[in-house]
Structures are given as structure tokens and as C-alpha cells.
Amino acid sequence: MDFLRPAGWEEALAVKAEHPDTVPIAGGTDVMVEINFDRRRPDRLMDLGRVEELRDWEVGEETVRLGASVTYTQIMENLRTELPGLAIASHTVASPQIRNRGGVGGNLGTASPAGDAHPALLAAGAEVEAESVRGSRRIPIDAFYTGVKRNALAPDELIRAVHIARADGPQQFSKVGTRNAMVIAVCAFALALHPRTRTVRTGIGSAAPTPVRAAEAEEFLAGALEEEGLWESRGAVPPSVAAHFARLAAASCAPIDDVRGTAAYRRHAVAVMARRTLGWSWESYRGGRSAPCV
Amino acid sequence: MRVSFTVNGRRQEADNVWEGESLLFALRERMGLPGSKNACEQGECGSCTVLMDGVPVCSCLVAAGQAEGRDIVTVEGLADRAARRSGRDAPGTSLQDARGWRPDDPGLSPVQRAFVDAGAVQCGFCTPGLLVAADDLLEREPRPSDADIREALSGNLCRCTGYEKILDAVRLAAARTREREGER
Numbered sequence: 001m002d003f004l005r006p007a008g009w010e011e012a013l014a015v016k017a018e019h020p021d022t023v024p025i026a027g028g029t030d031v032m033v034e035i036n037f038d039r040r041r042p043d044r045l046m047d048l049g050r051v052e053e054l055r056d057w058e059v060g061e062e063t064v065r066l067g068a069s070v071t072y073t074q075i076m077e078n079l080r081t082e083l084p085g086l087a088i089a090s091h092t093v094a095s096p097q098i099r100n101r102g103g104v105g106g107n108l109g110t111a112s113p114a115g116d117a118h119p120a121l122l123a124a125g126a127e128v129e130a131e132s133v134r135g136s137r138r139i140p141i142d143a144f145y146t147g148v149k150r151n152a153l154a155p156d157e158l159i160r161a162v163h164i165a166r167a168d169g170p171q172q173f174s175k176v177g178t179r180n181a182m183v184i185a186v187c188a189f190a191l192a193l194h195p196r197t198r199t200v201r202t203g204i205g206s207a208a209p210t211p212v213r214a215a216e217a218e219e220f221l222a223g224a225l226e227e228e229g230l231w232e233s234r235g236a237v238p239p240s241v242a243a244h245f246a247r248l249a250a251a252s253c254a255p256i257d258d259v260r261g262t263a264a265y266r267r268h269a270v271a272v273m274a275r276r277t278l279g280w281s282w283e284s285y286r287g288g289r290s291a292p293c294v
Numbered sequence: 295m296r297v298s299f300t301v302n303g304r305r306q307e308a309d310n311v312w313e314g315e316s317l318l319f320a321l322r323e324r325m326g327l328p329g330s331k332n333a334c335e336q337g338e339c340g341s342c343t344v345l346m347d348g349v350p351v352c353s354c355l356v357a358a359g360q361a362e363g364r365d366i367v368t369v370e371g372l373a374d375r376a377a378r379r380s381g382r383d384a385p386g387t388s389l390q391d392a393r394g395w396r397p398d399d400p401g402l403s404p405v406q407r408a409f410v411d412a413g414a415v416q417c418g419f420c421t422p423g424l425l426v427a428a429d430d431l432l433e434r435e436p437r438p439s440d441a442d443i444r445e446a447l448s449g450n451l452c453r454c455t456g457y458e459k460i461l462d463a464v465r466l467a468a469a470r471t472r473e474r475e476g477e478r
Binding site for chain 1: 295312313314316335336337338340343349350351352354355356357359360414427444445448449450451
């Protein structure tokens, strides 16, 4: 095995172009588990720890450009206002030790259906900035997840950053597990209200082969809010609307039975989380706060 | 490959490091520092917690090569770190001193002393990781609430004590530190 330590981004891209089978390692919280357990023996391991620009973030007017290696701890500490959903999701990742190392770039690279960042990215709206020596491109988050632990990256591409829409309304994230820390999601749900466009976006984790949005539920809810004039009146969401939203959210899952839970349980839990996250977010919107207390 | 980095305040080198090897393995097997424990190898138990550039991490999930040039503190270096923090002379901890460490050693850090006094050690396997995590918490937050302590230790599993005495130990260490510093 070769251990490569590129000093900068250009050099990392050149390595990946020459040897597309190179495995990038940043926080190491996924890659090292596979190596420790003999599940993976890459010919080349490339440490991205020296590529400084991956650790930066920029807050723009519309979006946050989040470097691939910005840690979950940094997101929690610095980006709660701009990215409330992702900040809450980050807080549910494993433990302080893991949050000090892991970041969204690695979550996207691994593309596990259980990755905690994915539902929040889907709900906020995001684009993955992928780069190779051939150039840079933006992959919409909805097109990024292509299968179980598969993503839309080309073999010679690396993730440079994620462009995430800045919150224009309350966002929430909820996750089911057996305890509070160190838990892989049995299933997870994220919801973002977008008052500016009068839309609602969602993200579901661990309840389908890939992270998915509940598109029908989103459309139904946005329609109902519009119809009842609730965006302006900030009135309560009728329980029947919340219940139907929850049913539609559960219907967009394609879960399996596994050691962490049954498919039926996951559907049920997604419905419960959809209703609750809607309740929390809408209460916060009614209170006139642009972001929820986290 | 050869990897060199600072361990407990002293520059160290490890030779014949396999490229896929963890920092934990390099510390234990190449440098003879068995304080950091190897249990789950997947970042779930926290027994291997060390400080890397001042931040708690699971050393089983850091590739040894990623530690090149970095600053690592293990449980063996906590006393030296505490001395440095309180402005006393802290020359670092040599590998030999670290290997010769004894629990009755007067050179215990406040958090180690508190774990002994509070009876927070049962089988002892999770203790080094808890000490490193607790030491980091008390450095950041000298007056931690119980919620702060639980959060800071949430990545460290103990299968013996049920955590109550561990929480007592961290509270004790915090109280003593504040006392010593005259409630600044």
C-alpha cells in the first residue's frame, strides 16, 4: 500500500487522475474502520489532511460553501444560524471524538443511506462541488446518491465543497436510535420550511437504498399551506394536514428489515418524525423566528 | 514508512509503519505506549482517545501517516500537560518515563487523581480514554454542568461502573481545580 500526502488540492487531483483507485482519507472515520476490519486494502491511501482549503467555509448571500473537510464540530459551533438543519444533524453524529474528525465531504463520499448529513442537505437544498483535472462541476444533491453507498462522482473526481442554501426559514432534523450518542440511524427525517419560495423540502435517511426526499409529501404540504393562507396568517397547521403529510412521507420510504429495525417500524417512525419536525418547525415559524432554537 | 510526530511534548519517530496502520497501533506497538486502549477499532468505545493538535480523537480512526508532524497527547502525558497548563515546568514525558508510569506516582494530573479518589476505576480499560476526554472538557470548561460532562464523555463507553462514579470524579476534579485557582 502507498500512503500519499499531497500538500495541496492540485496535487491531490493529479494523483486521483493518474490513479483513480486511490482512496482519499480525511477524517478517517469511515475509511479506517474498513481497513481495521480487513474489509478494504486499497493500493493507495491519500491523506487530504494537509489540503488546507478543504477546511474552509464561506458564507455567501444565498449559499454556504462548505469545504469537504469542515468538521461536524465546526458546523455545530459556527453555522447554526445559516445551516440549522445540518447543525442539528451534526450534533447527532456519533460522539465528540468522531465529530472532531468527520465532515460532510466524507459523508457524501461514503454515501451510506444512514449518513446523518444527507437528510439535512436534501431538505436545505445543496449542490456538491466535484473536481478533477478535467475541471469542476456542481452535482445537485437530488442527483448525487445513485445507490447503496454509491454516488455520482466519476472515478477521477474528488469532493471539494458542498454549496448549501442558507436557511430562509426554520429547519429541523430528527433521528431514531437506541441511545443518544454513538448511534447509526434506524431512520432519520429532516424538514426545511422555505417561506421565500413558499415551499417545503424534506430528507429521509436509512429508509431506502439511498437518502431520499418525500416529494409527494412536500407538494401536498406546500399546497395545503398555500390554500389555507397559512404562510401569511401564520395560523396553526390543521392536524388532518399534518397527519396526511406524515402518511405521504412514510409512503416515500422503501425500507428493509435489518438488525437495526424492521421495514414496518421504519415507515411508522418516519411518519412520526415527519409530523413532529413539521410541528416544531411550524411553531418556530409562527413565533416569527427565522431559525429554530437548537 | 517512517512517521515522526510529537508525543507528550517530545519529538518521536516510528519506523516500519504499515501504510494502513492506525495511530493507536503505532503508539502501542511501535512506541511502547500501551496507555491508549484498543477495544472496538471502529470509533465506538473511545478507549483509544488521544488529543491530536489539542482535540480529542479516536486514535484507532487516524491513520498513523496522518499524524505526521502533528502533536499527540496520550494518557501518559496528562500530568505533564496539566503542569504546563498551570504554568509549571513541563519538560514533556519521555517514552521511558511513560512506560514506567505507576498509579501511586505523585505526578498525577488533577483528573487522574480525582478518578483514583472517587473510585471511578473498576476494570480500568475505559479509564485512559475517559481521562483524556475529561481533561479536555475541564480545560475548555472549568465549571461544567452535568449535561456538559455527559456530552463530553458520550463517546466513551464503560461496561463496569455505570458512570456515576466517573461523573463524581469529573465533578471532583473540577471543584479541586477551581479551589486551587482560588475561584478565579
